[in-house]
Structure formats: C-alpha cells, structure tokens
C-alpha cells in the first residue's frame with residue numbers, strides 16, 4: 105500500500121503543474137521550466153533556500169522566453185513562505201564531448217553547442233551573456249516594446265524582492281548578466297581570470313538605461329560607475345572585487361558552498377528588519393523607474409530602432425560570430 109502511495113505521488117509530482125515540471129529528488133524539491141531549473145534545499149517545515157539555475161543554451165542570454173520563465177519562477181518562490189533565500193547561478197558546467205556547430209548554421213538550435221547525442225548544451229563558463237541581442241536586432245518597434253517591458257519587469261522583481269538574493273557567478277557576466285548579479289544582496293564570483301563582469305553597453309554602441317545605471321552607482325559608487333560605464337569595463341574577478349561589483353571571489357569549486365554559508369548568515373537576521381532595511385535602501389531607485397515605465401519603454405523602442413543603432417548591433421553580432429577562440 106505504502107509503495108503504491110509513493111508511486112502514485114511520484115506520478116502526480118511528475119505530471120507537471122501549470123508552470124512547469126515538479127519532481128521530488130532525494131528529499132530536495134525541484135521545479136523546472138524549459139530555461140530555468142529551481143532546486144530547493146532544506147527540510148519541509150523549516151526555512152528553505154532555492155537555487156535558480158539558468159539553462160538557456162548556448163550562453164544564457166536573456167531572451168523574452170527566458171525572462172518570462174524567470175519571472176514566473178521567482179514569483180512562485182516569493183509566494184512560498186518557507187523559502188527565504190534564493191541563489192542565482194548558471195547551470196553551465198564544464199562538459200566533455202562537445203562540438204560547436206558551424207557558425208554558418210543560422211537557427212537558435214543550430215547555434216548551440218551540442219553533445220555527441222545531438223542534445224543542446226550550454227557553453228561552459230557563462231553566467232549570462234546579458235540581453236539577447238537577437239531580441240534587439242532586426243525586429244519591429246512593437247517587439248522592442250514588449251521585450252523592454254519584460255526586461256524592466258525582471259529588474260523590478262529582483263531589485264525589490266523581499267527574499268535574500270545572492271548570485272553565485274560561475275562564468276562570464278557582461279551587461280544584462282551583470283544586471284542580474286547587481287540586483288542581488290550579495291555576489292560571490294569564481295576566481296577564474298577568463299570570467300569578466302560589468303556593464304559593457306558602450307562597447308556595443310548602446311547605453312545602459314538610467315535605472316541600471318542607478319543600480320550600478322548604488323553598488324560601486326558614482327565615480328567608479330561613471331568611469332566603468334563610459335569605458336564599458338568588463339572586470340576580471342580580482343578587479344571586480346576591488347571596485348565592489350562583487351563581494352567575494354573564491355576558487356571556482358567553492359562558489360556554491362561559500363554562497364550557501366554566506367546565505368546562512370544572512371538568514372540568521374530577522375526577515376522583517378532586513379526586508380524593511382532593504383526597501384529603505386532601494387525603493388527610491390525602483391520608484392524612479394516605476395513612475396516612468398511607459399516613457400522608458402518608448403525611449404528604448406525608438407532608440408533601438410534607429411538605423412545607426414541597428415548598424416552598431418549588426419557589427420557587434422558579426423564580430424561575435426567571427427571572433428577567434
């Protein structure tokens with residue numbers, strides 16, 4: 105009987121919820137959309153934390169679908185009263201037997217790295233490549249408006265989240281990847297000089313929006329942000345630590361365990377006082393966007409539609425496609 109109940113509950117759990125699959129795995133729980141895997145740790149009834157793993161091959165770019173799934177997953181965690189902390193990280197792992205598919209093949213699927221079984225794979229060592237350039241290039245103004253609204257939504261949800269958010273930065277984190285990280289309450293980065301983090305928009309011929317600039321200023325200070333934004337600086341870990349883009353740099357294989365131990369310290373603080381303090385620190389910055397969201401969307405759609413900006417994006421995409429190594 106007990107076995108039958110367990111089997112039935114496994115079937116129900118795997119039958120899938122409206123938002124995605126939910127499975128029971130070794131006492132931990134997990135749910136997954138196609139592009140975001142969420143694993144929760146901790147016993148039922150006790151405080152639990154969740155790890156949100158990005159898996160949007162090849163480079164975890166913030167496509168419209170990814171943004172939508174991310175917000176749905178975050179909302180689900182916000183509504184789960186047993187969850188108090190969330191770690192953002194990439195599911196991208198160093199894997200063997202990968203083949204980069206020829207750059208001449210155009211579709212999203214074909215652009216991805218695949219294993220020998222033909223399955224799509226993340227490219228290793230990437231936290232997130234930032235906003236999806238293909239959502240901002242060669243589309244129409246209505247698409248740009250829809251996309252920008254989704255970008256704003258993700259930023260607002262993360263920046264104002266009542267949860268303790270930490271990022272375990274296990275790879276490159278340019279532009280929108282850095283955005284994800286700097287919305288968090290704490291950032292831990294892998295000590296690998298190949299990984300860089302920062303807002304490099306100016307190098308693409310585009311400009312970070314004012315609210316992202318404000319988030320950056322709040323994180324690293326006005327002078328450092330002014331310089332880094334104009335130069336589009338991507339900081340390797342040691343420099344990122346020095347300027348304050350990240351709070352700690354640790355050996356790559358310790359990023360997850362270190363983030364868990366820092367999270368435990370943060371969760372020792374009473375929620376209500378920590379949350380009120382966070383709101384006090386962040387509300388004015390978020391309100392600045394909230395009161396002019398529509399104008400910001402229209403600004404973005406018209407800016408990104410300009411021929412000169414489309415040309416810059418085209419050149420940048422070509423450069424990416426033809427880069428060596």
Ligand SMILES: CC/C=C\C/C=C\CCCC/C=C/C(=O)SCCNC(=O)CCNC(=O)[C@H](O)C(C)(C)COP(=O)(O)OP(=O)(O)OC[C@H]1O[C@@H](n2cnc3c(N)ncnc32)[C@H](O)[C@@H]1OP(=O)(O)O
Nearest residue numbers: 165215233234235236237279280310313403404407424425
């Ligand atoms: C109101 C406001 C008004 C105006 C504002 C206007 C504009 C606002 C802009 C807002 C802010 C923008 C933020 C952004 O995030 S822009 C994106 C910035 N991102 C980058 O510059 C990263 C570019 N990518 C890289 O540097 C490398 O790809 C990376 C991540 C280091 C990985 O390197 P590698 O492992 O070698 O992989 P490849 O370079 O070969 O890439 C694989 C494959 O992915 C494609 N790709 C890479 N990045 C993106 C991306 N961001 N979007 C879409 N596609 C991407 C790359 O072209 C390759 O494709 P291929 O076909 O060659 O396989």
